[in-house]
Amino acid sequence: xxxxxxxxxxxxxxxxxxxxxxxxxxxxxxxxxxxxxxxxxxxxxxxxxxxxxxxxxxxxxxxxxxxxxxxxxxxxxxxxxxxxxxxxxxxxxxxxxxxxxxxxxxxxxxxxxxxxxxxxxxxxxxxxxxxxxxxxxxxxxxxxxxxxxxxxxxxxxxxxxxxxxxxxxxxxxxxx
Amino acid sequence: xxxxxxxxxxxxxxxxxxxxxxxxxxxxxxxxxxxxxxxxxxxxxxxxxxxxxxxxxxxxxxxxxxxxxxxxxxxxxxxxxxxxxxxxxxxxxxxxxxxxxxxxxxxxxxxxxxxxxxxxxxxxxxxxxxxxxxxxxxxxxxxxxxxxxxxxxxxxxxxxxxxxxxxxxxxxxxxxxxxxxxxxxxxxxxxxxxxxxxxxxxxxxxxxxxxxxxxxxxxxxxxxxxxxxxxxxxxxxxxxxxxxxxxxxxxxxxxxxxxxxxxxxxxxxxxxxxxxxxxxxxxxxxxxxxxxxxxxxxxxxxxxxxxxxxxxxxxxxxxxxxxxxxxxxxxxxxxxxxxxxxxxxxxxxxxxxxxxxxxxxxxxxxxxxxxxxxxxxxxxxxxxxxxxxxxxxxxxxxxxxxxxxxxxxxxxxxxxxxxxxxxxxxxxxxxxxxxxxxxxxxxxxxxxxxxxxxxxxxxxxxxxxxxxxxxxxxxxxxxxxxxxxxxxxxxxxxxxxxxxxxxxxxxxxxxxxxxxxxxxxxxxxxxxxxxxxxxxxxxxxxxxxxxxxxxxxxxxxxxxxxxxxxxxxxxxxxxx
Ligand SMILES: Cc1ncc(C[n+]2csc(CCOP(=O)(O)OP(=O)(O)O)c2C)c(N)n1
Numbered sequence: 023x024x025x026x027x028x029x030x031x032x033x034x035x036x037x038x039x040x041x042x043x044x045x046x047x048x049x050x051x052x053x054x055x056x057x058x059x060x061x062x063x064x065x066x067x068x069x070x071x072x073x074x075x076x077x078x079x080x081x082x083x084x085x086x087x088x089x090x091x092x093x094x095x096x097x098x099x100x101x102x103x104x105x106x107x108x109x110x111x112x113x114x115x116x117x118x119x120x121x122x123x124x125x126x127x128x129x130x131x132x133x134x135x136x137x138x139x140x141x142x143x144x145x146x147x148x149x150x151x152x153x154x155x156x157x158x159x160x161x162x163x164x165x166x167x168x169x170x171x172x173x174x175x176x177x178x179x180x181x182x183x184x185x186x187x188x189x190x191x192x193x194x195x196x197x198x
Numbered sequence: 199x200x201x202x203x204x205x206x207x208x209x210x211x212x213x214x215x216x217x218x219x220x221x222x223x224x225x226x227x228x229x230x231x232x233x234x235x236x237x238x239x240x241x242x243x244x245x246x247x248x249x250x251x252x253x254x255x256x257x258x259x260x261x262x263x264x265x266x267x268x269x270x271x272x273x274x275x276x277x278x279x280x281x282x283x284x285x286x287x288x289x290x291x292x293x294x295x296x297x298x299x300x301x302x303x304x305x306x307x308x309x310x311x312x313x314x315x316x317x318x319x320x321x322x323x324x325x326x327x328x329x330x331x332x333x334x335x336x337x338x339x340x341x342x343x344x345x346x347x348x349x350x351x352x353x354x355x356x357x358x359x360x361x362x363x364x365x366x367x368x369x370x371x372x373x374x375x376x377x378x379x380x381x382x383x384x385x386x387x388x389x390x391x392x393x394x395x396x397x398x399x400x401x402x403x404x405x406x407x408x409x410x411x412x413x414x415x416x417x418x419x420x421x422x423x424x425x426x427x428x429x430x431x432x433x434x435x436x437x438x439x440x441x442x443x444x445x446x447x448x449x450x451x452x453x454x455x456x457x458x459x460x461x462x463x464x465x466x467x468x469x470x471x472x473x474x475x476x477x478x479x480x481x482x483x484x485x486x487x488x489x490x491x492x493x494x495x496x497x498x499x500x501x502x503x504x505x506x507x508x509x510x511x512x513x514x515x516x517x518x519x520x521x522x523x524x525x526x527x528x529x530x531x532x533x534x535x536x537x538x539x540x541x542x543x544x545x546x547x548x549x550x551x552x553x554x555x556x557x558x559x560x561x562x563x564x565x566x567x568x569x570x571x572x573x574x575x576x577x578x579x580x581x582x583x584x585x586x587x588x589x590x591x592x593x594x595x596x597x598x599x600x601x602x603x604x605x606x607x608x609x610x611x612x613x614x615x616x617x618x619x620x621x622x623x624x625x626x627x628x629x630x631x632x633x634x635x636x637x638x639x640x641x642x643x644x645x646x647x648x649x650x651x652x653x654x655x656x657x658x659x660x661x662x663x664x665x666x667x668x669x670x671x672x673x674x675x676x677x678x679x680x681x682x683x684x685x686x687x688x689x690x691x692x693x694x695x696x697x698x699x700x701x702x703x704x705x706x707x708x709x710x711x712x713x714x715x716x717x718x719x720x721x722x723x724x725x726x727x728x729x730x731x732x733x734x735x736x737x738x739x740x741x742x743x744x745x746x747x748x749x750x751x752x753x754x755x756x757x758x759x760x761x762x763x764x765x766x767x768x769x770x771x772x773x774x
Contacts, residue, residue, distance in 0.1 A: 034395050038332060038344075045337050086519035092341040092361055095395040190394060197392035 024075050026055075027099050028107060028178045029085060031070040032062060032186060034093040043070060043094070046087045052076060056109075056175035064186050067095065073176050096189060100180055107178035111156035112138070113147040113163055114170035120145055126166050133159040144169060214386060218348030219244035219379040220251075222312070225355035227255055228387040231283050233274065233644055235259045235267040237294075239287025241327060242314030244379035259644065259673060262665035264291050266637040268298025269663065272307050273641030276624045277599055277649075279432065281308040281362050282641065288314045289327030292373070293334065297631055299369045300338040304628030305453060306430060308367035310358045311335075318346040318375040331373050340368030348381035353390070360390035365398040366517040367430055400516070400532040402541050409529045410488075410512045411545035417486035419554045420446045421477070421509075423469060423498075426453035426627075427491010427516060433536035434458070434620045437490065440543045445550035447558050449477030451492050452608075453627040456617040460596060466558045470498040471762045472609040475569075475771060476561035478762060481506050482769035483557075488512045491535045494524035495628065504767035514538045568773045569759050574614070580753030581729060583607050583682045587614035589732055590652060590680070593740040598650040599624065599642050603635035603659030606688040609758045611654045633662030639677045640669055650678065650740065657683040657709050664715070670745050671719040678739050679721075679747045684754050685709060692757045716747040723747040 033039050040059065047054050055073040062069040074081070081099055088097040117140060119126040130137065135149040149159050156173055216224065222245055226234065236258060238246045249258050261267040264286045271282030282302075286295050292313040302309045316325040332344050341361045345354050351374070358370040392398070414420055428437045434457050441448045441458075447466040448458060458465050467474030469481070478500075481487065487509040492498070499505045502524060513520075513527035514535060521530045531538045573584030587610060590598070596618035602608040602625040617623060624642055626634040639653035660681050670677060687705040694702050716723045722742055726735045732750065739746045762771045 034393075038336070038342075041333065041336055049337065083519070083523055086521075086523075090517065090519045092393075092396045193394040193397060196397055196399065197394060 024077050025101065026073065026075050027081050027101060028105055028176060029070075029072040029074065029081075029088070029097060029099045030178065030180065031072065031088055031097045032095040033068045033070065034095065035066045035068050036093050039068075039093055042091050043072075043088065046084055046091075047072075047074065050080070050084065052080070052084065058175035058177045060177070062186060064190055067186065067190065071175065071177050095193065098180065100178070104182070105178040105180050107152070107176050108150055109153060109156060109174055109176050111149050111151075111159070111171065111173040113149070113160065113168055114144050115147065115163060115166060115168055117141065117143055117145045119166040126163065129159070129162045133162070135159055214384050215382055216385050217244065217248065217379065218345075218351050218374065218381050218383060219248040221348060221351045221383055221385050222355065222374065222379070223248040223252055223256060224385060225352050225387055226283065227252065229281075229355065229359045231256060231281070233257050233259065234283040234285055235261055235270040235274070235641065236285030237261060237264050237267055237287070237291060239291045239314065239327070241288035241316055241376050242285060242291070242312075242379075244376065245285065245312070245314065245374075258285075259669065261637060261640075262668040263663065264294030265297055265633065266640075266663055266666040266669065268295045268302070268309070268311065269631075269634050269637035270641030270644070270666075270669075271309055271311075272298060272302055272634075273601060273624055273638030274645040275307050275309060275641075276638070277621055277642035278645040279621060280645070281310055281359055283310050283312070285312045286314070287327065288316055288331070289329050292331040293329055296334060296338065299335055299371065301626055301629040301631045301634065302369040303338045303340065305626065306367050306426060307369065308362040309369040310355075310362050311369060311371045313371065313373045314379070315344065315373045315375045317377045319377070321375070331371065335371045338369070339371050342371040342373070344373040344375070345378050346375045348378050348383040351378070351383065352385060352387050356388060356390040360392070361396065365396070400518075402533050402537060403531065406529055406531045407538075407541055407545060410531055410542055413486050413510050413512055413529060414444055414446075414488065415547050415549070418551070419484045420444065420486040420488060420551065421480055421484035422446045422448040422488045422490060423451070423481075423492055424448055424454040424457060424490040425451040425492025427514075427535045428454055428457040429620055431491065431516070431535040433491075433534075433539050436536050436539040436543065438462070440539045440546070443543055443548055444546045445555075446488065447480075447551070447555055449474070451495070451498055451627070452612045452623070452625055454492060455612055456622040457620050459618050460616040464555075466562070468613055470495075471500070472613065472758050472760065474562070474613070475565035475760050475773060476558040478760070478768040478771040479561055480558060482508065482767065484509050486510050486512065488514070489525070490514045490539065491516070493520045496524075499524060500762045500766055500768045500770075504769075514542070565760065565773065573610075578753070580756070581726070581732065581750060582756055583610040583752050584614050585729075586680065586682060586732065586736070586750050586752070587611055587654070589736040590740075591616045593737055594650055594652065598622070598652050599646060601625070601635050601639040601642055601651060601653045603655040604630045604632045604689075605656040605659060606684070606692060606756070606758045607654050607656045607682040609689075632659040635659060636663045636679065637666045637669070639679070640666060640673075640675050643675050643677045644673075652678045652680060654680050654682065656688060657681055657685060657707060658687045660712070667716065667719040667721065670721065674744060676744050678742075679745070680739075681712060681747070681749045682752050683709065683712070683749055684752050684756065686754060688756075689758075691755070695755070695757070696763075712747070712749050721745045721747050723749070725749045725751070727751045
């Protein structure tokens with residue numbers, strides 16, 4: 023049975039690695055639902071957060087293939103319950119819908135969204151949350167006209183307590 | 199003259215200031231490379247210029263095509279166990295390497311491939327002969343890296359060799375921009391020591407070893423499948439001790455062939471689609487299946503859902519990504535085969551499984567009666583591929599290195615060639631690359647000049663890299679070339695016969711007169727069309743000092759049997 027999984031990949035900071043990572047998925051025709059890349063708490067270690075929907079069997083193979091890559095330090099996978107995760111969405115709407123009537127303003131409030139920037143002709147609203155939450159706001163704002171919408175990839179922190187620093191220390195000791 | 203040479207030495211050893219191209223060449227020398235295969239061109243010219251100065255230390259073999267260069271490097275690596283090195287220019291030179299890189303990747307062959315690249319300021323501009331070789335080769339390299347500054351060269355090369363040869367070996371590509379080849383650097387070389395993101399050592403898990411030993415010790419019908427892992431970790435001795443102590447019949451994949459001598463009493467033959475009858479059948483009879491350094495390729499397993507379901511599976515493997523990939527392991531022992539095998543053997547009880555072995559013998563007999571005896575001593579007029587191999591065996595006594603191309607002759611060579619020494623069978627296993635044989639044989643011969651190297655090729659594959667006859671001619675490489683000519687793309691024709699109603703679409707071949715072609719390259723040649731001429735021709739070939747070309751006309755529509763048809767289970771192997 024296919025399920026949604028979040029894969030966290032920790033890598034060296036190298037040009038071209040993104041390509042190596044995505045090849046593992048595309049070669050097996052696995053759709054990457056979202057991907058976010060950033061640095062991590064350890065200097066020179068990059069972190070990829072990748073969301074896919076797959077069987078656990080395929081997922082395990084993919085994670086092993088990821089770890090096999092020379093410049094990938096470690097890769098982990100988690101189900102939604104094992105992580106704390108978040109996404110960020112931005113909505114550009116006409117400013118008049120917030121000024122003219124109270125309806126749109128109420129919607130923004132009820133979704134606990136934030137107004138990031140107000141210009142005379144448009145306003146940018148920010149909402150952090152899970153996909154269903156950012157999507158719900160999208161649906162509510164839609165009748166008023168959304169000029170632009172963007173949602174970031176999922177970023178996630180795992181609940182287990184082993185730190186990246188200690189994992190890397192172990193790996194570095196192995197090669198001493 | 200003298201002063202110039204002194205100055206050169208001074209440049210290299212004292213001040214250590216040199217160009218990137220010189221640094222590359224020096225780094226290869228520091229890695230103990232003495233032979234490379236390649237083809238020059240604009241973007242790699244500074245390197246060739248640097249090679250000119252060190253010809254006595256670093257021999258460059260000019261092949262006739264970059265594909266020839268990389269297959270030669272593969273043949274060299276497979277015959278010697280060392281890293282093969284090849285070189286090409288940017289653009290078309292680099293793309294011509296790709297087939298060989300893919301072949302080396304799937305067959306775990308340690309290679310360092312060096313490509314020239316356009317000036318770094320031209321990257322991404324569609325400059326003359328620019329291709330994104332890093333992007334193109336990424337899916338088929340173990341690691342690749344683009345050098346744009348000369349000072350990166352020593353470390354990049356050290357790292358390339360380290361990665362290519364360690365762990366599960368594989369091909370590495372280093373792309374060097376032309377400006378980095380010209381730029382000056384201060385040279386110092388340090389062998390690469392390892393990196394945190396690439397761990398080559400697995401500490402043996404004692405519990406898993408114990409579990410594996412328990413399964414093996416209590417097995418009544420154990421069977422070992424071995425692959426190239428045994429050869430790559432040079433574990434041939436440990437492997438033999440292991441199977442002998444526990445008395446376990448052992449069957450090989452074509453990549454593992456020659457790791458155990460052919461006539462060993464526990465060697466029960468070849469696995470897979472055209473393998474032997476007994477090991478395929480018994481895979482579905484054994485109670486414990488011990489896989490050593492092999493990856494359960496689909497050509498070996500047939501239908502996975504009906505593969506060894508009755509057996510407990512023990513998998514000794516260096517690459518964690520291979521565990522449970524195709525066949526679920528009940529016990530997985532991660533590690534280098536040499537270490538795993540010796541640790542495991544310690545825990546085993548001495549044993550023999552004579553009645554179980556007897557069951558293999560019975561099936562062997564059956565295969566002999568229905569297939570082998572007819573193949574080796576045909577009752578019909580047309581020559582068979584098997585009898586040619588049989589004749590070669592008689593002459594070489596298992597001491598030769600046999601290199602094959604891809605097709606029917608490959609399967610026949612794997613089935614019938616006899617070996618006494620490891621690293622003696624060189625074949626394109628995972629990728630099945632036609633055109634592999636001739637250049638790979640050249641590389642093998644250059645790596646093992648004292649060994650007889652026999653290239654067994656089909657008339658189709660021969661014409662895919664036939665240009666390498668030029669390399670043989672120029673370098674006087676004493677390879678023995680045997681073309682088994684059936685005037686067909688035989689293996690494809692066999693499938694058309696069996697599965698496509700004999701509709702021979704594009705598999706018949708009108709061949710040129712190979713004798714004249716080969717003679718044009720100054721190679722001694724003979725053609726055999728009748729059985730009575732075979733024996734003397736083969737012995738003439740093996741007694742001949744230089745290169746020799748033997749063409750044998752074999753039955754046009756002969757088939758290779760036994761066969762596990764695609765989609766069938768290994769135990770459904772057909773004898774005819
Ligand atoms: C580069 C490449 N192209 C196509 C194939 C598909 N193929 C596999 S075997 C074969 C026929 C080989 O014919 P030949 O070289 O005459 O050898 P034979 O089978 O007759 O011994 C072909 C076309 C291949 N393996 N490699």
